[in-house]
Each structure stands twice: as structure tokens, then as C-alpha cells.
């Protein structure tokens with residue numbers, strides 16, 4: 001493919017002129033099933049990394065490399081010619097995706113992208129390949145029209161959807177290479193096509209699995225009545241994890257939670273989850289959860305404990321009269337500032353042991369932790385992002401606390417001491433992790449333009 005380098009064009013004009021090709025390139029990347037959690041897809045994960053490295057080289061990034069991490073590789077590339085007085089932006093994203101099969105409710109094969117009504121449908125479309133390419137295409141437009149106003153370093157990883165286990169070690173070992181003034185991430189949501197928003201925080205995460213065992217093997221349920229059924233015991237345990245009013249019952253769970261100032265609460269009032277979004281997710285069911293807080297507060301500023309999976313006994317066709325030897329549950333907690341994952345894990349474990357009846361055995365297995373992150377909205381880098389949205393939308397962006405987690409982000413903040421700017425372009429009905437995931441092509445186009453504007457605003461507003 002030939003690339004036109006026209007210095008008389010602005011980067012915005014270049015991006016507009018090449019938008020159709022940008023879409024084709026995203027389609028190419030979406031065809032690769034880079035599912036990080038399933039070892040069977042390791043070659044495809046590698047293929048996606050190589051695809052990105054090739055694109056980085058083509059657009060003029062330097063020092064491009066697919067670097068080993070111990071798990072799936074990281075793709076790195078940089079452009080460091082903006083001058084010593086220009087800030088350096090470390091752009092993070094992930095090229096791996098969640099699993100997806102047709103049977104989950106997709107209208108077509110999840111790795112055969114389809115465009116319908118301005119949306120590109122495929123696994124990874126918005127989480128996170130579309131948003132990663134918006135970042136890279138912004139670099140392409142800048143480099144093809146005279147250069148970037150800031151220094152750029154790209155770090156695109158392949159294990160985010162499976163907990164980024166190897167990335168903290170990589171970040172620490174590569175501290176020098178990753179030295180920057182700010183981290184920029186497009187892996188979060190935006191309020192709507194008309195209303196931009198950016199997240200100023202992400203929740204942390206504690207995941208664990210409990211296994212409850214009883215009889216030495218599955219028993220004929222004719223033995224029922226003399227022993228505690230492990231499946232029933234798990235149900236009893238899980239039922240004690242919340243109070244009837246929706247609060248988490250683990251003692252001390254809320255101790256470290258920072259309470260919001262009146263100003264922040266008032267701002268959230270204006271940004272609460274719109275009723276049409278509730279309707280889209282839940283139909284006409286009433287809400288549930290901690291009383292006394294807005295939905296947006298419960299999503300972004302309050303911690304939770306969720307049952308992600310519950311298993312035990314026979315659930316196949318027909319019927320089996322059995323008392324299962326074991327049953328279990330997968331449990332996760334979303335954390336907010338200033339909760340510490342280790343402390344929460346210890347507290348949840350102690351409570352689980354306390355509420356487990358003596359008639360069964362309990363085993364607890366930790367499955368990974370991530371800390372919450374928070375960037376003050378008055379930080380110059382966040383203010384540069386705000387102006388960048390202002391240049392591309394009719395409305396100023398809302399500041400919203402994010403409900404999800406990106407495990408490595410706390411490492412950037414704590415180990416590299418960097419502020420994190422979360423410029424997301426994924427619409428609420430984008431279907432991340434679910435069937436028929438999509439990326440709105442208008443968000444792709446505006447994403448590229450907003451990232452370019454961010455680089456310009458950052459150069460103007462933040463000293464190196």
C-alpha cells in the first residue's frame with residue numbers, strides 16, 4: 001500500500017481522507033481471534049501482535065518490537081522527535097479479546113466483521129482493537145503531515161482480558177524505555193454519540209474461587225438427611241455475603257472507602273445512568289443495590305462483591321438423584337479508592353471461613369488482584385483531554401468514575417508515577433464481552449480526531 005505524505009494537509013484532513021482505509025485495516029485486525037485466556041489461540045494472539053507491529057512500522061513509528069513478557073507479548077513502538085521541551089505520552093491498549101462463539105447469540109461469526117448501520121460488528125470491535133487503532137491512526141495522521149507535537153510511546157499488550165498477570169513485571173523491568181509524562185488509554189466508555197465523557201477513575205479488582213467439599217465422592221441422594229449437601233452449603237454461604245439492603249456483609253469491607261465531597265456528588269447527579277440505558281439492559285425490572293446512592297455512584301465510587309459463577313451437582317439433561325461431593329463459586333470484588341486488594345482478600349476470606357458451617361470443608365483460592373486508580377480532574381493532562389473533546393463535540397465532556405478495571409493501570413500510576421488519562425470511545429450499547437460487540441464508525445472517526453487534538457492541547461498545556 002502506498003502512503004501519501006502531503007505536508008500541506010492538516011492531520012485532520014489526512015485522517016478524513018483515509019478514513020475508509022482505516023476501517024478496512026480495523027476489519028483486518030478483527031479477523032484475528034486473539035483470545036488470550038485460551039491457550040489454543042496462542043498463535044492467533046501472536047498473529048495480532050505481529051499485525052500491529054507491521055502497522056506501526058508502516059506508519060513511521062520507530063524501535064518497533066514484539067517483546068516477550070513471560071506470557072503473550074507486548075507490542076512497542078515510539079516516535080521521539082518532538083523535542084526535549086515536548087511531553088512524552090505513553091499510549092496503552094490491548095490487542096487481546098474475550099472469547100466469543102456464534103452460539104453465544106451472535107448474528108454472524110464473531111471474527112467475520114460486518115458493517116450495519118454505521119457500526120462495525122465483531123469480537124474486539126470496541127474492546128479494544130477499534131480504540132487501539134484510533135490511537136495508532138492518530139499517530140499515522142500526525143506523522144504523515146509533518147510530525148507529532150508530543151513524543152509518543154505505544155505499549156499494546158496481549159493479556160488484559162486474562163488479568164495482565166505478566167505485565168506488572170514487564171513494566172517494572174522496562175521502566176527506562178517506558179519513561180513518560182502521562183499515560184493515555186482508550187479502553188473505556190463514552191456517554192453517547194452526542195455527549196462526550198471521560199473516566200477519571202477505574203475500580204480495582206479482587207477475584208477468588210471457593211470450593212466446598214463434603215462426602216468423599218458423589219453419593220446416591222437416598223443418603224439425603226444425614227449429611228450437609230455441599231451445593232446447599234455453597235448457597236447458604238453465598239446468601240450471607242450481602243445484607244438484605246444490598247450492602248456487602250463482610251466486616252470492615254467499607255472501612256477504607258473514601259467518601260465523596262458534596263461537589264463531586266452534585267456533578268454525578270447530572271451524569272447518572274440514563275433511564276434508556278437501564279431499559280436497554282434490564283427491561284422493566286426494578287433496580288437493586290446499596291441504598292442511598294445514585295446508580296453512577298454505585299457503579300463508579302462504591303465497592304461491590306459479585307458472584308460470577310456458581311456450580312455443583314448435576315445440571316445436564318434429564319435428572320440425576322445425587323448429592324455432589326463438591327460445589328463452588330467464583331467471586332469478584334470491585335474496589336474503589338482507597339481500598340487495598342490484599343486487605344479485602346484477607347477480610348473476605350476470614351468472613352467466608354467464619355460463615356462456613358462445620359459440616360463441610362472450605363477451600364479458598366485467590367485468582368488475581370488489581371488496585372483502583374484515580375486521576376484528579378484538574379490535572380493539566382485531563383484538562384487537555386477536556387479541550388480535545390470540546391474541539392470535536394458540541395457539548396463539553398462529562399467526568400464519570402469508571403466501573404470496570406484495567407489491571408496494569410495502577411502500576412503506571414504507582415510504579416512509574418504517571419497520571420492516567422482515560423479517553424474512551426466505546427458506546428454504552430457497544431456490547432463489550434457480550435454477543436454482537438460493535439464499534440460505531442462515527443466514534444472511530446471522532447476518536448482519531450480527538451486523539452490528534454489531545455496531542456496538540458497537551459503540547460500547549462503541559463510542560464515536559
Ligand code: BES
Nearest residue numbers: 160161162163187188189402403404405
Ligand atoms: N476495557 C475494559 C475495562 C473497562 C470497561 C473499564 C468499561 C471501564 C469501563 C477491560 O478490557 C476489561 O474488560 N477489564 C476486565 C479486567 C479483568 C479481566 C481482569 C474487567 O474490568 O473485568
Ligand code: MN
Nearest residue numbers: 094127128187
Ligand atoms: Mn478493554
Ligand code: MN
Nearest residue numbers: 127161432433
Ligand atoms: Mn474487556
